[in-house]
Every structure is written in structure tokens, then in C-alpha cells.
Amino acid sequence: MTSLEGSLTRLRAVEPADVELLYTWENDPAVWAVSGTTEPFSREQIERFISRQLEGGDLLRTGQLRLMIEVPEPAGAAGTAETRTEAEPGMADEAKAANPNRTARTFRTIGTLDLFEYDPLHGRAGLGILIYDRDDRCRGYAADAVERLCRYAREGLRMHQLWCNVGADNEASLGLFRKLGFREVGTKRDWLWTPDGYRDEVLLQKILK
Template sequence: MEKNAYLTDDRIYLRAVEPEDLEVMYEMENHPSFWEISSFTVPYSRYTLKEYILNSQNDVFADKQLRLMIVRREDDKVIGTIDITDYIPLHAHGAVGIAVLETYRREGYAARALRLLCEYAFNFLDMKQLYANVPIDNEASLQLFSSCGFVECGVLKEWLHAGKGYKDVIMMQCINN
């Protein structure tokens, strides 16, 4: 592995979305466990996802977002996605989202992917900060972001609709100093 290589380590690599990722994206985007944190109220169609894949420039400056696939190095299996969304060039910050297929959770892949994304965002894209809004009861995500240098910076009260009520969200940020 190159000394200055971005988006890769000895267990995983992050790569742009390819047309063959359609089915795994369809599975992930339409999985009920991710609905709570998204702002979409209807399932994604294969057509919509295919159009996204075809029309994305994979350029955070052009698209104001960047989606990367998390790929396990040992077998080139896509195991999740990691995103920078809501990118604002003037302020050099964006939101981070990460989703790992249930089968591959709790194996350290998410932390590796988040560290690689942060390194790329800060050292190559020259971003100032990344942030994440994490549901207050999502202990695994709170621990993940904390372990990668994100710190709590606020609470959004009753931010997410959850069943018959609302739940708070912890705002976390990582500043490139």
C-alpha cells in the first residue's frame, strides 16, 4: 500500500459507486433500519437509484455530496456506504453518513471507513470539518463517531419522528486543526 494512498487500508477500500452496485444500494436504501435517520418517506425505486448512479459526477465540489462504497479487500464484497452530504464549499464542511450491511456490523469496518473518509476529507479535499447527527439512542454510532475523533457539540431536541413520538439527536463534529 502506498504511503500517501487515500481511501484504502489493509482490510477495506472506499470507491466510487458503480452500476453493479444497484442491487446492494437498493437493499440498503430500502431497509427499515435506515428509515428513521433519513428524510425520505417512500422507498427508492431501482429506476431512481440507477439514475442517481448514472448522473452522479462523484465529485464533492460538483455534486455537493460524495457517496463511496465500502468494500472488503479480501473478496471485493461491498459491505456498506459512506457519504459526505450537505457539503458547503464556502465553509468547507459537510455531514457524514455511514451504513454497513447488518451481516458485517461490529467487525470494525465502519470505524476503518470513517477514518479513511476523514483522512481523505481533511488531507486531500482540505475540508475544515465534518459533522454527524446521531439519534440519542444509537449507542453503536455514538461510540463509532467518538472513537474517530468526533465530539458532541449539541443536542437537537425532538428532531426525529420515531413511531408515535420524537427523539433527540446528538450533534457531533470533527474539526481539522
């Protein structure tokens, strides 16, 4: 799998060039509350994780698959450490020469999607999403990416259902998953410790049809 195109986003496999980006994101304490992280990651740990992903078949071997979420950048946009430019697929050299403005597309990486605890017998997996920069939230990117992943899980992986855990006070994430057809099937009381006390966690489930 190279990439999965949505309406606003595309999902692609993790690459070695993502080490610094993932190192930054995984070590941001602001993300730990939703990722369940309790200690920093080293670059070596991130590199090993990416190496396992690149070996292929990681979902079956480890029960986990990470995809990077990208959005297209306007022509002429300034590049950043999160930006990748690539040749447009399917174009012959002659076509590229005749259409210089179409020879490359630029994408900016904005987050991650994870499948975890994959159970091939029952055809299910947990789902987690991160849109890192606040400026990229509430723009439809998360909904588009999750919707595309649901199609991939159903059609490409022959999965029957996805589930996710969301803090009961995380209205934005609850609204996102409800909008995409996830149904609340239970509440785990006092499940999450926070500096302000224990919080409930909601379990949501979507049957892929």
C-alpha cells in the same frame, strides 16, 4: 478517484453494477430510521443517482458524494452478488503468470459512506455511514472506513471539518464517532419522530487536523 485503502476496508466510487445492491439497501425500512427516508426508491432513481456520480465532480455540483465500503474476502471464498474480483494493480502480465495466486483480489461490498451538504466556502460537510449486514457490524469496519474518509477529506479535499447527526439513543453510533474524535456540540430536543414518540438528536463535529 478509484479507491481509498484503509487497514481493514477500502472505499471506492459507485459503479453501475451497484444498482441492485443500493436498490435493496435503500428500500429496507429498517434503514429508513437513520437515513431519513420516507418513501421507496425506484431502480430508475437509483440508476440516475449513479449516473450523476459517474459524471465526476458531483461533490461540487450537488454537494454530495457516495463511496462504497468494501472488505477483502479470503482466497477461495464463495462469490455473492456483493462480491467483486479484480486484477491486482501494478502487476505486469509476466508477473501475473508467475504468481497466479496474486493476480486477483476479491472484495465484498458491505456498506456506504456519504458526504452531503458540502460547503466549499467554509470547508465542511455532513457525514453518514451504513454498514448494512448486522454480521459486519462491531468488527472495526465502520471505524476504519470513517477514519480513512477523514484523511481523504483533509488531504484530498482540503476540508476543515466534518459533522454528523446521531439519534441520542443510538449508543453504537455515538460510541463510534466519539472514538474517532468527534465531539458533541449540541442536542436537538424532540427532533426525531418515532412510533414510540419523539427522540433527541445529537450533533457531533470533528475539526480535521
